[in-house]
Amino acid sequence: MDGLVDACKVPCVYKSFGCERYVDQHSLAKHSSRCVHAPCYCYECTPPFEGSPASLVHHLTTPSVTHYWPAAVNIKYETCYLFAVSESLEDHRRLLVTEEDSSIFPLAMGTSKAHAARHPVSVVCVRGNAADTDMRPVYRCVLTVTAPPRYEGALAASITLTETVPSCSVPGNVDMEDAWYDFHPKMVHEDSKEVDLVICITKSNVHH
Template sequence: MIFLQTTEGTQVAPGTSMVRNRGSLLTMEKGDRKARVETSLLDCRLCFRPLKPPVFQCNGGHSACGTCLVELPGGQCPMCKHGGGGFAPCLAMDGIVSSATIKCSHDGCQSHVTYHEHDDHHSACPHAPCFCTEPGCSFAGPPPALLGHLATLHSWPVHKIEYGKVLWLQVPVSEPRRLLLAEDGGVFLLVVGLLNAITVVSVVCIRASTSPSLQYPAMMWAYGPPDVAGVRCMVDTEAVTSSSKPRDVVAEKLPFVLLVPPTHVFGAGASKELSLEIRVNKM
């Protein structure tokens, strides 16, 4: 097995499991042996983010990502006061950053990802916390936990939805927010607003951040009373918006909305209702 001797004198082996501590230390474990190493040793000296393979090193020992070197004028190390010369591939460090893993710090997530992919995973992790912003409430938790909290403590309505299948709802305009729970634990917000005399409706995915690898196309329809039978409003999108704070979502400001004219609203005053069909897909 190949070892890399760090400037701290700690030996680090490829395949080592790593846990990020608060501050700038990593705890590395192999069998019953543990060691700590400064995270800066695994960071690029050009972008100051975790090194991504292929890794290169100058004569002065400074490491850099291959992608960063492409944008480096002259290919000379800017960290070396007396000139460290050009960069050459560093296979030992390549092995470290390609195989060393770190456990996601979000509660409930058991994923171990390579060190340089941790930040991307951390922001897109389905266990990343979302927030209740009801007045006086500071609850934070993953989307399913937030749904349970909002339903139990704040009486938000909840409906079950299956991907690819149409859900029909009769929605009181006086209840502008309700939650949709998918079969895989995904949580969506159905939100209603008013834009001049037009009622607007939208669907939002409740998660900490948008993941490019997981999108939710959606379609919505609104049906009018019997006197406008056969006429419906419809809208679709390739990907719904995401939010980590469902109470702060304002339907009128969303890019994907269903516009429902007064002719398609049932009742009057506080008893106004919408007859909606919603379909969410998972891509």
């Protein structure tokens, strides 16, 4: 009987989200923990949203939801894009969607619970089974923050950081305490009250 059970193939638990694999019963748990079709979640709404990354973009950018993000911005890998992010945090989020494979990268600026004066900036990749990084593409982001012209010479004209992009299956749970960069107040443009961020995302081969 054990042999018959092991030989029995069952559909992936994420079949409704696009996985067409049938796997051995004894391998189902392992497959499910690494399946690229695992859904993403939004717990800010009632009932909680559960769906593919593509449907999550539609959910977050629908004006009727309370946590509405601005319309998604199409980008290409290895291409630099300038984003003017509001210091007031009223317009501080962008959903970046790559044209090559529709990967989703929320760009967010927030506040620190521990340090009220901090304005951390973070970029993450939205994908199901975010904790599983084996056999998955590795993304890196080059973030450049440019100072207003009046401060050139007084501090660095720009600051550039290159970081590996972490994964997240729940965009609302991004930990801003562990964000990449806290911008200097002098980086804010007086007239617009915005910070100029230049973002470039690259994609490399899988880990193994």
